[in-house]
Amino acid sequence: MSKLDLYKVFCTVANRKSFxxxxxxxxxxxxxxxxxxxxLERELDTRLFTRTSKGVFLTDEGRLLFEYANSAVNFIRVGEEKLLELKNLTTGELKIGVGDTISRYFLLPYLEEFHNRYPHIKFKIVNGTTLEICALIKSGGVDIGICNFPLEDPGFELIPCIDIQDIFVYxxxxxxxxSGPVSLEQVVxxxxxxxxxxxxxxxxxxxxxxxxxIKISPDFELGSHELLLEFAKINLGVACVTREFSREYLDAGLLYEVPLMEEIPKRSIGVCFLKxxxxxxxxxxxxxILENRLS
Incomplete structure:
Protein backbone atom coordinates (compact mmCIF):
# COMPACT_ATOMS: atom_id res chain seq x y z
CA MET A 1 0.00 0.00 0.00
CA SER A 2 1.11 3.55 -0.66
CA LYS A 3 1.96 5.83 2.24
CA LEU A 4 -1.25 7.81 1.62
CA ASP A 5 -3.33 4.60 1.75
CA LEU A 6 -1.65 3.62 5.01
CA TYR A 7 -2.53 6.96 6.59
CA LYS A 8 -6.15 6.64 5.40
CA VAL A 9 -6.35 3.24 7.13
CA PHE A 10 -4.64 4.65 10.23
CA CYS A 11 -7.12 7.54 10.51
CA THR A 12 -10.12 5.28 9.97
CA VAL A 13 -8.97 2.85 12.68
CA ALA A 14 -8.31 5.76 15.05
CA ASN A 15 -11.76 7.22 14.46
CA ARG A 16 -13.59 3.90 14.71
CA LYS A 17 -11.40 2.45 17.54
CA SER A 18 -11.76 -0.94 15.92
CA PHE A 19 -10.01 -2.89 13.17
CA LEU A 40 2.98 1.87 9.07
CA GLU A 41 4.30 1.18 12.59
CA ARG A 42 7.35 -0.59 11.11
CA GLU A 43 8.06 2.28 8.73
CA LEU A 44 7.73 4.85 11.52
CA ASP A 45 9.43 2.58 14.08
CA THR A 46 6.71 3.58 16.53
CA ARG A 47 3.76 1.82 18.15
CA LEU A 48 0.62 3.75 17.22
CA PHE A 49 -2.13 1.71 18.89
CA THR A 50 -2.67 -0.20 22.10
CA ARG A 51 -4.67 -3.36 21.40
CA THR A 52 -7.17 -4.41 24.12
CA SER A 53 -10.16 -6.72 24.30
CA LYS A 54 -12.41 -3.67 24.15
CA GLY A 55 -10.82 -2.31 20.98
CA VAL A 56 -7.77 -0.34 19.93
CA PHE A 57 -6.65 3.01 21.34
CA LEU A 58 -4.05 5.50 20.19
CA THR A 59 -0.77 5.69 22.05
CA ASP A 60 0.65 9.11 22.89
CA GLU A 61 2.71 8.92 19.69
CA GLY A 62 -0.37 7.80 17.77
CA ARG A 63 -2.41 10.76 19.05
CA LEU A 64 0.30 13.19 17.94
CA LEU A 65 0.43 11.66 14.46
CA PHE A 66 -3.36 11.48 14.20
CA GLU A 67 -3.71 15.21 14.89
CA TYR A 68 -1.83 15.98 11.66
CA ALA A 69 -2.65 12.95 9.53
CA ASN A 70 -6.41 13.26 10.04
CA SER A 71 -6.36 16.91 8.94
CA ALA A 72 -4.34 16.01 5.86
CA VAL A 73 -6.63 13.13 4.90
CA ASN A 74 -9.70 15.35 5.38
CA PHE A 75 -8.18 18.06 3.18
CA ILE A 76 -7.54 15.50 0.46
CA ARG A 77 -11.11 14.21 0.75
CA VAL A 78 -12.53 17.72 0.50
CA GLY A 79 -10.30 18.40 -2.49
CA GLU A 80 -11.57 15.26 -4.22
CA GLU A 81 -15.17 16.29 -3.49
CA LYS A 82 -14.56 19.79 -4.90
CA LEU A 83 -12.97 18.28 -7.99
CA LEU A 84 -16.02 16.08 -8.46
CA GLU A 85 -18.26 19.13 -8.10
CA LEU A 86 -16.29 20.88 -10.84
CA LYS A 87 -16.61 17.87 -13.14
CA ASN A 88 -20.34 17.66 -12.43
CA LEU A 89 -20.72 21.44 -12.92
CA THR A 90 -22.23 22.00 -9.49
CA THR A 91 -19.55 24.61 -8.85
CA GLY A 92 -16.94 26.47 -10.89
CA GLU A 93 -16.49 29.52 -13.09
CA LEU A 94 -16.95 30.19 -16.78
CA LYS A 95 -14.45 32.82 -17.97
CA ILE A 96 -15.14 34.30 -21.41
CA GLY A 97 -13.48 37.12 -23.32
CA VAL A 98 -15.80 38.87 -25.78
CA GLY A 99 -16.53 42.25 -27.33
CA ASP A 100 -19.59 44.32 -26.39
CA THR A 101 -21.27 43.95 -29.79
CA ILE A 102 -20.83 40.17 -30.00
CA SER A 103 -22.08 39.90 -26.41
CA ARG A 104 -25.27 41.74 -27.21
CA TYR A 105 -26.13 40.34 -30.62
CA PHE A 106 -24.74 36.81 -30.44
CA LEU A 107 -23.65 35.55 -27.03
CA LEU A 108 -26.54 36.36 -24.67
CA PRO A 109 -28.92 33.51 -25.65
CA TYR A 110 -26.18 30.93 -25.11
CA LEU A 111 -25.24 32.40 -21.73
CA GLU A 112 -28.90 32.23 -20.74
CA GLU A 113 -29.17 28.57 -21.77
CA PHE A 114 -25.96 27.65 -19.95
CA HIS A 115 -27.09 29.44 -16.79
CA ASN A 116 -30.47 27.69 -16.85
CA ARG A 117 -28.74 24.31 -17.10
CA TYR A 118 -25.94 24.99 -14.62
CA PRO A 119 -27.13 27.73 -12.22
CA HIS A 120 -24.27 27.23 -9.74
CA ILE A 121 -21.54 28.16 -12.24
CA LYS A 122 -20.30 31.73 -11.88
CA PHE A 123 -19.65 33.95 -14.90
CA LYS A 124 -16.64 36.13 -15.56
CA ILE A 125 -17.12 38.10 -18.78
CA VAL A 126 -14.23 40.30 -19.87
CA ASN A 127 -14.75 42.80 -22.71
CA GLY A 128 -12.04 43.62 -25.23
CA THR A 129 -10.96 43.62 -28.85
CA THR A 130 -9.99 40.36 -30.53
CA LEU A 131 -6.29 41.06 -29.93
CA GLU A 132 -6.90 41.87 -26.27
CA ILE A 133 -8.98 38.72 -25.83
CA CYS A 134 -6.25 36.56 -27.40
CA ALA A 135 -3.74 38.03 -24.96
CA LEU A 136 -6.09 37.27 -22.06
CA ILE A 137 -6.46 33.65 -23.17
CA LYS A 138 -2.68 33.23 -23.33
CA SER A 139 -2.22 34.77 -19.88
CA GLY A 140 -4.97 32.65 -18.32
CA GLY A 141 -7.28 35.60 -17.70
CA VAL A 142 -10.09 33.86 -19.59
CA ASP A 143 -10.62 30.28 -20.78
CA ILE A 144 -12.23 30.98 -24.14
CA GLY A 145 -12.85 33.93 -26.42
CA ILE A 146 -15.72 34.76 -28.77
CA CYS A 147 -13.90 36.69 -31.48
CA ASN A 148 -13.99 38.10 -34.96
CA PHE A 149 -12.33 35.80 -37.46
CA PRO A 150 -10.07 35.43 -39.38
CA LEU A 151 -7.55 34.88 -36.61
CA GLU A 152 -4.08 33.80 -37.60
CA ASP A 153 -2.38 32.18 -34.64
CA PRO A 154 -1.31 28.52 -34.81
CA GLY A 155 -1.57 28.21 -31.04
CA PHE A 156 -5.37 28.61 -31.07
CA GLU A 157 -8.15 26.13 -31.73
CA LEU A 158 -10.79 27.95 -33.81
CA ILE A 159 -14.46 26.99 -34.08
CA PRO A 160 -16.43 29.22 -36.52
CA CYS A 161 -20.00 29.81 -35.32
CA ILE A 162 -21.81 32.18 -37.69
CA ASP A 163 -20.99 34.04 -40.90
CA ILE A 164 -21.36 37.81 -40.87
CA GLN A 165 -21.41 40.41 -43.63
CA ASP A 166 -19.61 43.76 -43.52
CA ILE A 167 -21.59 46.55 -45.18
CA PHE A 168 -21.73 50.33 -45.42
CA VAL A 169 -24.75 52.25 -44.11
CA TYR A 170 -25.93 55.85 -44.43
CA SER A 179 -29.95 55.70 -55.90
CA GLY A 180 -28.22 52.71 -57.55
CA PRO A 181 -25.29 50.32 -57.05
CA VAL A 182 -21.93 52.01 -56.40
CA SER A 183 -18.31 50.92 -56.37
CA LEU A 184 -15.94 50.95 -53.41
CA GLU A 185 -14.04 53.76 -55.14
CA GLN A 186 -17.15 55.93 -54.91
CA VAL A 187 -17.83 55.01 -51.30
CA VAL A 188 -14.36 55.90 -49.99
CA ILE A 214 -7.94 51.50 -52.75
CA LYS A 215 -6.68 53.34 -49.68
CA ILE A 216 -9.04 54.61 -46.98
CA SER A 217 -8.71 57.54 -44.61
CA PRO A 218 -11.65 57.54 -42.17
CA ASP A 219 -12.99 60.82 -40.90
CA PHE A 220 -14.16 59.16 -37.69
CA GLU A 221 -12.60 56.24 -35.82
CA LEU A 222 -14.79 54.94 -33.01
CA GLY A 223 -14.55 52.35 -30.27
CA SER A 224 -17.91 50.59 -30.62
CA HIS A 225 -20.29 49.30 -33.25
CA GLU A 226 -23.18 51.14 -31.59
CA LEU A 227 -21.41 54.47 -32.08
CA LEU A 228 -20.86 53.70 -35.77
CA LEU A 229 -24.61 53.34 -36.20
CA GLU A 230 -25.40 56.47 -34.21
CA PHE A 231 -22.88 58.60 -36.09
CA ALA A 232 -24.27 57.41 -39.41
CA LYS A 233 -27.83 58.07 -38.25
CA ILE A 234 -27.07 61.76 -37.67
CA ASN A 235 -25.48 61.96 -41.13
CA LEU A 236 -21.84 62.42 -40.14
CA GLY A 237 -20.78 60.01 -42.88
CA VAL A 238 -21.01 56.48 -44.24
CA ALA A 239 -20.30 53.82 -41.61
CA CYS A 240 -18.76 50.38 -42.07
CA VAL A 241 -20.82 48.01 -39.89
CA THR A 242 -21.92 44.39 -39.63
CA ARG A 243 -25.28 43.71 -41.27
CA GLU A 244 -26.36 41.10 -38.71
CA PHE A 245 -25.71 43.51 -35.82
CA SER A 246 -27.45 46.47 -37.49
CA ARG A 247 -30.90 44.96 -38.08
CA GLU A 248 -32.66 47.21 -35.57
CA TYR A 249 -31.56 50.35 -37.43
CA LEU A 250 -32.08 48.93 -40.92
CA ASP A 251 -35.50 47.40 -40.23
CA ALA A 252 -36.71 50.59 -38.54
CA GLY A 253 -35.60 52.73 -41.50
CA LEU A 254 -33.14 54.70 -39.38
CA LEU A 255 -30.27 53.70 -41.70
CA TYR A 256 -29.94 52.32 -45.21
CA GLU A 257 -27.47 49.85 -46.68
CA VAL A 258 -25.17 51.08 -49.43
CA PRO A 259 -25.85 49.00 -52.58
CA LEU A 260 -22.34 47.86 -53.51
CA MET A 261 -21.52 46.53 -56.96
CA GLU A 262 -19.38 43.88 -55.25
CA GLU A 263 -20.00 42.78 -51.68
CA ILE A 264 -17.15 42.46 -49.20
CA PRO A 265 -16.50 38.72 -48.66
CA LYS A 266 -18.19 37.29 -45.58
CA ARG A 267 -16.20 36.41 -42.47
CA SER A 268 -17.00 34.56 -39.24
CA ILE A 269 -17.49 34.94 -35.53
CA GLY A 270 -16.35 31.99 -33.49
CA VAL A 271 -14.87 30.47 -30.38
CA CYS A 272 -11.12 30.34 -29.79
CA PHE A 273 -9.01 28.73 -27.07
CA LEU A 274 -5.48 27.45 -26.62
CA LYS A 275 -4.67 24.07 -28.17
CA ILE A 289 -23.83 23.99 -26.16
CA LEU A 290 -22.68 26.44 -28.83
CA GLU A 291 -21.82 23.69 -31.29
CA ASN A 292 -25.06 21.77 -30.68
CA ARG A 293 -27.27 24.84 -31.05
CA LEU A 294 -25.53 26.05 -34.19
CA SER A 295 -25.48 22.64 -35.87
Missing part, protein backbone atom coordinates in the same frame (compact mmCIF):
# COMPACT_ATOMS: atom_id res chain seq x y z
CA UNK A 20 -13.22 -4.68 12.17
CA UNK A 21 -15.30 -1.48 11.93
CA UNK A 22 -12.52 0.23 9.98
CA UNK A 23 -12.34 -2.76 7.64
CA UNK A 24 -16.10 -2.45 7.03
CA UNK A 25 -15.83 1.27 6.23
CA UNK A 26 -12.83 0.75 3.94
CA UNK A 27 -14.24 -2.33 2.16
CA UNK A 28 -11.19 -4.31 3.30
CA UNK A 29 -10.69 -7.48 5.30
CA UNK A 30 -9.76 -7.16 8.95
CA UNK A 31 -6.38 -8.91 8.44
CA UNK A 32 -5.58 -6.43 5.65
CA UNK A 33 -6.32 -3.49 7.96
CA UNK A 34 -4.21 -5.03 10.71
CA UNK A 35 -1.38 -5.63 8.25
CA UNK A 36 -1.54 -1.99 7.06
CA UNK A 37 -1.22 -0.67 10.61
CA UNK A 38 1.70 -2.98 11.30
CA UNK A 39 3.39 -1.80 8.10
CA UNK A 171 -28.61 58.24 -43.17
CA UNK A 172 -31.23 60.40 -44.89
CA UNK A 173 -28.73 63.06 -46.03
CA UNK A 174 -26.95 60.61 -48.39
CA UNK A 175 -30.08 59.07 -49.95
CA UNK A 176 -29.72 60.81 -53.31
CA UNK A 177 -26.12 59.59 -53.72
CA UNK A 178 -27.07 55.93 -53.47
CA UNK A 189 -14.65 59.42 -51.41
CA UNK A 190 -17.39 60.14 -48.87
CA UNK A 191 -16.86 60.89 -45.16
CA UNK A 192 -16.08 57.48 -43.65
CA UNK A 193 -16.89 56.19 -40.18
CA UNK A 194 -14.84 53.14 -39.11
CA UNK A 195 -13.93 51.26 -35.98
CA UNK A 196 -10.55 52.10 -34.48
CA UNK A 197 -7.52 50.68 -36.29
CA UNK A 198 -6.71 47.99 -33.69
CA UNK A 199 -10.07 46.32 -34.31
CA UNK A 200 -9.94 42.97 -36.11
CA UNK A 201 -13.14 43.88 -38.00
CA UNK A 202 -11.61 47.13 -39.23
CA UNK A 203 -8.42 45.37 -40.32
CA UNK A 204 -10.35 42.75 -42.31
CA UNK A 205 -12.33 45.34 -44.30
CA UNK A 206 -9.37 47.65 -44.73
CA UNK A 207 -7.20 44.77 -46.04
CA UNK A 208 -9.90 43.80 -48.53
CA UNK A 209 -10.27 47.37 -49.81
CA UNK A 210 -6.49 47.70 -50.00
CA UNK A 211 -6.36 44.50 -52.10
CA UNK A 212 -8.43 46.39 -54.68
CA UNK A 213 -5.81 49.12 -54.79
CA UNK A 276 -2.09 23.34 -25.49
CA UNK A 277 -4.37 23.87 -22.46
CA UNK A 278 -7.31 21.66 -21.50
CA UNK A 279 -10.58 23.53 -21.14
CA UNK A 280 -12.22 23.69 -17.72
CA UNK A 281 -15.35 21.52 -17.38
CA UNK A 282 -17.56 24.63 -17.52
CA UNK A 283 -15.84 25.98 -20.66
CA UNK A 284 -15.97 22.60 -22.35
CA UNK A 285 -19.72 22.30 -21.70
CA UNK A 286 -20.33 25.85 -22.94
CA UNK A 287 -18.53 25.13 -26.21
CA UNK A 288 -20.64 21.96 -26.58
Missing amino acids: SKAAHDLYMTQPAVSQAIMQ GEKFKDIF KLPLIFLESKSNSRKYVEDYIWSKG SVSLSPASKKFVE
